[in-house]
Amino acid sequence: MSSRSWLLMFVIAATLTTICRKVESAYEADKIVKLPGQPEVSFQQYAGYVTVDETQKRELFYYFVEAATNSSTKPLVLWLNGGPGCSSIGAGAFSEHGPFQPNAAGVLVHNDYSWNTEANMLYLESPAGVGFSYSANTSFYNLVNDTITAKDSLAFLQRWLLKFPEYKTRDLFITGESYAGHYVPQLAQLIVESGSKISLKGIAIGNPLLEFDTDFNGEGSxxxxxxxxxxxxxxxxxxxxxxxxxxxxxxxxxxxxxxxxxxxxxxxxxxxxxxxxxxxxxxxxxxxxxxxxxxxxxxxxxxxxxxFHPVSSLRSKQSGVRKQEAGGKSIDLCVQGETSTYLNRKDVQEAMHAKLVGVSSWGFCSDLVNYDYYNLEIPTIGVVGSLVGSGVRALVYSGDQDSVLPFIGTRILVNRLAKEMGLNTTVPYKAWFDFDKQVGGWTQVYGENNKLSFATIRGASHMAPFSSPKRSLALFAAFVAGRPLAA
Structure with a gap:
């Protein structure tokens, strides 16, 4: 081999080494060594910022939890809470289905029904101004809407995958609840329309806002x-x-x-x-x-x-009573207040590489973001239909004890969509069963390969994984595995 060829091989090897080191350094910089008060675990956690707009200096904050086992083969799941303007980390990660929940003593308690038993979980605080996410140009907060939120979330996901390249080809599911009935399908639609190589397999939305009049009129009934x-x-x-x-x-x-x-x-x-x-x-x-x-x-x-204002959904709950989930664990009714206290600790923020920009404290829902409430009247049920038509599976589920976005309107909308799309019922309306063989709720499936599914979670609230963690995990496990709920 000529000296020129050897030189070329050396240059290529050196370049690849440099690239790998840069990727590894970006990866390692976001690694959480250990959260304060955290029990010992075998999986890795990461948290940090991804720039979504260099000009306006918008930075979105994420918390990523690898699957508890077999993380290299399990899918990637992005979770988005609604509001609009409420935190996916405070609600989704630390109050609902993340691996830990803080207690009144500030200690993290292991969540036996964490969704990272089934998937690698990525929690995003979006739009900028929510939680630890921020915009250096504060004029951004003056009027935020669905279009901006979806574009920034797509930019986040694309750039996050550059930081974590081993997930580029991994199956992706986008999930969320409440106003994520807008966030989730709108982001998924952008992924499909952009021709991205992201391997989007499905969406799941709980107690979602899909069509203003039908959803809110269900409240009266x-x-x-x-x-x-x-x-x-x-x-x-x-x-x-x-x-x-x-x-x-x-x-x-x-x-x-x-x-x-x-x-x-x-x-x-x-x-x-x-x-x-x-x-x-x-x-x-x-x-x-x-x-x-x-x-x-x-x-x-x-x-x-x-x-009658639907956006005041997350209230801080400081200390007090507990309730028992049927056949399951004790539910801490005060976890939101305990989460707020925990995430406002300096040692926790340092461990998560988080910072407060433009605010004096972290909050469940943003007081900075002026969201365009006219966006609430934009129907997204048709977007769900478009996604199903393009081959993306959709699960729409409802905790049946939520009166604000109740199952009544949701069931009407999903059934109507199935009829409009000409999807036959493949699993007729019937009860499904949880891990304990108790009735978990009711479900109906439309189209082959579970194209479109509706399900209720019996005894669950607007934030179903908080109030009914075991049943919610059973539903989630079936969804990511692509199988019908147990009959």
Whole structure:
């Protein structure tokens, strides 16, 4: 071999070594050695920032948890919480289905029903201004919308995969809940339309906002069927001002309702005034401070409009009672407050390579981001249909104790979509069973190979993996494996 050939091989080898070292250094810089108060685990964790806009200096923060076993073969799952403007790390990772949950003592307790038993879990705080994510150009916060959020999330995912190249060809599932009924399908649509090589296999969205009127009008039926309002008030809702109109007016810039809606809202308020009641989990107790009761401590309902505002979903819960999930573990009703305390600790932020930019503390939902609430009225059920038509599996599920985005509207929308697409029912509506052979909920599947599925989770709230972790894990495990729920 000539000296020139040897020189060329040397240059190539040196270049590859440099590239590998750069990738490894980016990888290693984000590695979490150990979170404060964390039990010993065998899997790796990473957290840090990905720049999505160099000009505006927008940085999105992520937390990544490798699968507990066989991480090299298990799929990658991106989780997005809704709001809009609420944290996927505070809610999804530390309150719902991440590997740990903080307790009142600031110690991380292992979550037996963590979703990283089935997949490599990636949690993203999006858009910028949520959680630890930020924009150096603060004018960005003045009006954020679905289009910007989806584009930034795609930029994040593409650049994150450059940082973690071993996941470039891994099967990807995009999941989320609530307003992620917009985030998830819109991001998935961008991936499909961009011709990206990302191996998108499916989406799963829980208690999602898919179509404003159908979803929120389901609230009225749910309130009445669960004895939250009287027959008389339900009649007023159906004849004078329905729940979608109540919600629409609560989101408007006007400080008052129209006369008909004001009358209906006052009637509803009269039937459960000053009650610390969780509309997102109607059968649950709530987290109470010492000496509190469920009467008289619901500050967020001090005005009529606030009761019907759908974006006030995540409340800090400081300390108090517990409840028991049927056949399962004790549920810490105060985990959101404990998570907030934990993520605001300096040692935790240092361990996660996080920083506070433009805010004095980390919060569950952003006070910085002025989200364009007109986007709530953009229907996304058609986007779900487009994705299914392109070969992306879709699971739409509902915790059946959520009154804000109840299963009633969701089931109507999924069934209507299946009919419009000409998808035959392949699994008729029936009960499915959890790991303990108890009824986990009900399900219906449309199209071959589980193209489109609807499922309820029995006894679960708006944040189903929080209130029903075992059943939610059973549903998630079946989804990523591509199999129907156990019958």
């Amino acid at each position: 749910y309130y009445w069927s669960h004895s939250l309002i009287s027959d008389h008030t339900y009649q007023l809702v159906n004849t004078m001002c329905n729940f979608s109109q109540l919600t629409r007016e609560s989101l408007s810039s006007s400080s008052s309702f129209s006369k008909p809606c004001e009358f209906v809202a006052a009637q509803i308020n009269a039937e459960w005034p000053h009650i610390n009641f969780d509309s997102y989990d109607v059968t649950s107790d709530v987290c109470l401070l010492d000496g509190e009761s469920q009467f008289g401590s619901q500050e967020q309902h001090s005005s009529l409009a606030s009761r």
